[in-house]
Amino acid sequence: MKITALVAALLALVVAACGGASDEVGGGSESNAAAASGGGSSKLSLVAYAVPKVGFDKVIPAFNATPEGKGVTFSQSYGASGDQSRKVESGLETDVVNFSVEPDITRLVESGQVEETWNQNEYKGVPFGSVVTIVTRKGNPENIKTWDDLLKPGIEVVTPNPFSSGSAKWNLLAPYAEKSGGGQNPEAGLAYLEKLIGEHVKVQPKSGREATETFLQGTGDVLLSYENEALFAERNGEDVEHTNPPVTFRIDNPVAVLKDSKNKEKAQAFVDFLYTKEGQTAWAEAGFRPVDPDVAQQFASDFPPPEKLWTIDDLGGWGKVNDELFEPETGSVAKIYDEATG
Amino acid sequence: MSTRIALRTAALGYLGVLVLVPLAMILYRTFEDGLVAFFQSVTTPAAISAISLSLTIVAIVVPLNVVFGLVTALALARGNFPGKGILQAVVDLPFAVSPVIVGVALILFWGNDGWLGGALPVIFSLPGMVLATVFVTLPFVVREVEPVLREIGTEQEEAASTLGASRWQTFWRITLPAIKVGVFYGVVLTVARSLGEFGALTVVAGGVAGESQTLTLLVHARYIDDHNTFGAYAASTVLMGLALVTLVLMALLERRREA
Amino acid sequence: MASLAVPKPPARTRRNLGGGVGPIGLGVASLWLSLIVLLPLAAVFTKSLEAGPAEFWDAITAPSARYALLLTTAISALVALINVVTGTLIAWVLVRDEFRGKSLVNAIIDLPFALPTIVASIVLLSLYGPRSPVGIHLYATKPAVIVALAFVTLPFVVRSVQPVLMEVDREAEQAAASLGASGWTTFRSIILPALYPALLGGAGLAFARAIGEFGSVVLIGGGIPRDTEVASQYIAKQIETDRPASAAAVSVTLLAISFVVLFAIRWFTKRKGVA
Numbered sequence: 053m054k055i056t057a058l059v060a061a062l063l064a065l066v067v068a069a070c071g072g073a074s075d076e077v078g079g080g081s082e083s084n085a086a087a088a089s090g091g092g093s094s095k096l097s098l099v100a101y102a103v104p105k106v107g108f109d110k111v112i113p114a115f116n117a118t119p120e121g122k123g124v125t126f127s128q129s130y131g132a133s134g135d136q137s138r139k140v141e142s143g144l145e146t147d148v149v150n151f152s153v154e155p156d157i158t159r160l161v162e163s164g165q166v167e168e169t170w171n172q173n174e175y176k177g178v179p180f181g182s183v184v185t186i187v188t189r190k191g192n193p194e195n196i197k198t199w200d201d202l203l204k205p206g207i208e209v210v211t212p213n214p215f216s217s218g219s220a221k222w223n224l225l226a227p228y229a230e231k232s233g234g235g236q237n238p239e240a241g242l243a244y245l246e247k248l249i250g251e252h253v254k255v256q257p258k259s260g261r262e263a264t265e266t267f268l269q270g271t272g273d274v275l276l277s278y279e280n281e282a283l284f285a286e287r288n289g290e291d292v293e294h295t296n297p298p299v300t301f302r303i304d305n306p307v308a309v310l311k312d313s314k315n316k317e318k319a320q321a322f323v324d325f326l327y328t329k330e331g332q333t334a335w336a337e338a339g340f341r342p343v344d345p346d347v348a349q350q351f352a353s354d355f356p357p358p359e360k361l362w363t364i365d366d367l368g369g370w371g372k373v374n375d376e377l378f379e380p381e382t383g384s385v386a387k388i389y390d391e392a393t394g
Numbered sequence: 395m396s397t398r399i400a401l402r403t404a405a406l407g408y409l410g411v412l413v414l415v416p417l418a419m420i421l422y423r424t425f426e427d428g429l430v431a432f433f434q435s436v437t438t439p440a441a442i443s444a445i446s447l448s449l450t451i452v453a454i455v456v457p458l459n460v461v462f463g464l465v466t467a468l469a470l471a472r473g474n475f476p477g478k479g480i481l482q483a484v485v486d487l488p489f490a491v492s493p494v495i496v497g498v499a500l501i502l503f504w505g506n507d508g509w510l511g512g513a514l515p516v517i518f519s520l521p522g523m524v525l526a527t528v529f530v531t532l533p534f535v536v537r538e539v540e541p542v543l544r545e546i547g548t549e550q551e552e553a554a555s556t557l558g559a560s561r562w563q564t565f566w567r568i569t570l571p572a573i574k575v576g577v578f579y580g581v582v583l584t585v586a587r588s589l590g591e592f593g594a595l596t597v598v599a600g601g602v603a604g605e606s607q608t609l610t611l612l613v614h615a616r617y618i619d620d621h622n623t624f625g626a627y628a629a630s631t632v633l634m635g636l637a638l639v640t641l642v643l644m645a646l647l648e649r650r651r652e653a
Numbered sequence: 654m655a656s657l658a659v660p661k662p663p664a665r666t667r668r669n670l671g672g673g674v675g676p677i678g679l680g681v682a683s684l685w686l687s688l689i690v691l692l693p694l695a696a697v698f699t700k701s702l703e704a705g706p707a708e709f710w711d712a713i714t715a716p717s718a719r720y721a722l723l724l725t726t727a728i729s730a731l732v733a734l735i736n737v738v739t740g741t742l743i744a745w746v747l748v749r750d751e752f753r754g755k756s757l758v759n760a761i762i763d764l765p766f767a768l769p770t771i772v773a774s775i776v777l778l779s780l781y782g783p784r785s786p787v788g789i790h791l792y793a794t795k796p797a798v799i800v801a802l803a804f805v806t807l808p809f810v811v812r813s814v815q816p817v818l819m820e821v822d823r824e825a826e827q828a829a830a831s832l833g834a835s836g837w838t839t840f841r842s843i844i845l846p847a848l849y850p851a852l853l854g855g856a857g858l859a860f861a862r863a864i865g866e867f868g869s870v871v872l873i874g875g876g877i878p879r880d881t882e883v884a885s886q887y888i889a890k891q892i893e894t895d896r897p898a899s900a901a902a903v904s905v906t907l908l909a910i911s912f913v914v915l916f917a918i919r920w921f922t923k924r925k926g927v928a
Binding site for chain 1: 715717790793875877879880893894896
C-alpha cells in the first residue's frame, strides 16, 4: 500500500518537473544537456576538463545558430583533465573531448580511440588557450605579483594535484620555465618547485575548479590558475583579483573527436566551428585567449601580452616534459610531489 | 525537575545545531528568491534528466533487491546448510564497506584492467551505477524480512502444503502476506539509500550531464563544476523532499508493524 | 496448528537445505551475493597484493595514506564517543521526558539516515562554511569533519539505546531513589549497566559508518592531505590519479580496521551478555 504512495509521490515530482521544462531552459548553466528535448536532431556528448564550461556555454549557442549546428544538443561532463581522460579510456562514451593538456589526448591516441592525425591542423588541435595567472584576495594584501613572491614566508598557495589536474601541470610549468631559463637549467627550476611544493602548497584539490572553490572558501593566500578561471571568478563578483606575472606560460587546451563517435560528422563540424571567427569570438568573450590572430587582435586589450611568455615547445614539447617531469614515480616533479605530500 | 529541563535543553540544542538549523538554512537559501527560481532550477534539462536517471536506477534496483532479497532471506531463515554463517556475514558486509571502496571494487572487477577485462561495458555506464547501488542497498530487504520469517515460523506453510497447495501457492497465499510489511519497509530503505548514493557513483559513473548524472552527482557538479551554489541548494532540496517522504513512510510502516 | 503433526515428506531434507527456496534458491542467493559483493571485493584484495606485500606496506605507510588512516580511525572513535554521550542524552529525553513536539523530534533523529550524504555536506557547509551567517567557519578543519560525521551517525546510538531504556526496571530506580541515591548515582548504578550492550552496539555501528564516510565530508572537509583528508577521500584520489593498487591497499586496510572493531564489539557484548 505504502509503496504505491511513494511511487505516486515520485511520479508527481517527475510530472511536476517536466511540466516546467519548456518554459525556461536558460536558467541552469547545463542548459544544453538537453537529452530530454533531443527529438530527431543530433546529440553530441562532450567530455572536458574542469573549467571550460563558461566557454562552451557561449560557444554552443553560437554553433546552434549556424546551419551545421542547428538543432544539435550537447550533453557535457566537466572534471579533472587526467581523471576525465582516464574515464574515456576506460569506456565512458563520448564524441568530443577537450582536455587541459595534450598528454590526456595522447593517452586516447595510444588506446586507439583518437586518430593520430587529430592535431594536424593550422593550430595543432588547440582552438583556445590561456595563460597561467596568480589570483589573490581582493586588494592583493600580501602584494604578490611574481613567482618569487610565492616563496615569501608564510604564503600558502592553492594549486591542484598534478596527477589528476592539467591546470596543476601548467601552474608548475610556468615558474619552472622561468627559473630554468626555458629548461636550460632544470636544477634551478626543480629547486624552485621543491621549495614551492614543499613549503607553500598544502592542499591538493583534484581539478582546477576544485582549487578555485577551495580558494573561494577561504583557504590559502594565492591561487594559481588559468587566466580564464580568474576572470570567471571576478565576473561572478567573488572577492578576488588576478595578476599576470611578467613571466608566465601559454596554456594550450586541445580538442579532439573520438574515432568511434556515433555522430562523427557533427562532432567534426562542431570542432571545426571552434576555429571560426564566431567560435573564436565566443571563446574570447568567455575569457579564453583565442588562437585566430585577427580575433586575438580584436580582443588585445582584454588579454595583455606578458613580458615573456614561455610555451610548451620551448621546453621541448609535451612528450618530453611529461616523461621528464610528470611521469608518476619517475618524473622529477612527480618525485617532488610524492616527497612533499606522498 | 530542573535537571530534566537542562537535559532537554541540551538534547534539543544538540539536535538544533547539528540538524535543524542547517536544514532551515538550506531551505531559506533555496527559497529566498522565490518558488519560481527554485522551480526553474530543478527543471532544467540536466536536472530533469538527473531526476529521471535516479528514478530509473531505483526502478531497476528495487525489483532486483526484492526478488534476490526474498530468496536470500528465505534461505537464511529456513535453511540449514553448511556455510550459513558466512552467508549471513556476507549479507551484512555492504554496511561495513565504504561507498568509495564499493566503487573501487567494481572498477577492479568489471573495468578494463579488472578481472573481467572490461568484457562488458559496465563501468561509466548505467549497469555500473546499478551494480553500485545494488551493492550498497543489498542488506535492507533481507534484514527486514528475515526476522519476520523466523517469527511467523513454518507451521502455516506446512499446513498449507499438506492440504495440497503447491509451493508457489503457499508462498503467494501464506508467506508473502505475512512478510508484506517487512518487504515494504526494506523497499523504502532501499529507495532512500538508492536516491542518496554518492560515494560509489563518483567512482563508477561517467557524470555526463543529461546522461549519466544522478541527482546526487548533479548536486556535486553544480556546486563544484558549475559554481552554481543556488542550483546545488535547489537540487538538494528536491533530495531532501524525497528523504522526508521516506521518513513519513517509515513512520507509517512502523506504526503498522507495531499494530 | 501445532497439532497438525506434519508428516515428513521425502522432500523435507531437501527443503531444509535451502529453506523454503530449495537448493536452487540457495544457489541463486549465493551466486547473487558472490557476483554483487564477494567477487568485486576479492578483486580489491588481489589487486592490493598484486605487487607483493612490500608494495602493499609502502602504499599504506606513505605519509598521506598513513595520516588519512590514522585520522579516520581517531575521528571515527571520537565521533562514536560523542554519540555515546549525546545519543544517550537524546534517547533519555525522548523516553523519559514529555514535551510538545516530542514525536517530531523523534522523527528528526532518522533524518540523517534518509538524507543523501552529499546533501548533508551542503547543508552543513551552508551554515558552517565561509559564507556562514553565524560567523562560524569550519571549512577544511578537523571540527568540520567531526560535525559531518556526527551528523550522519546521529541515529545509531539513539535508536539502539531507546528501546532498552524503555524497558529498564523503573521500580529498581525508584527504590534506589527512595533509598536516597542521587539521580546521577541511580543512573550510573542501575541504568547504565543495562544500557551497556546497546551503547556498545550503537557506538560500533556509528564507528563503522564514520570510518567509511565520504559524501558528507567531501565538500566541507576540504580534503587537505595530512590534515583533514579522510581515508575514503584518499582512496578516491588514488583512483582519480590512476593508482589503483594503492587505492586497493588502503581500501583493504580500512576494511580490516572496520571488521576488527565490529568483531571486537560483538565479542565484547556477547561476553557482557553472558555475564
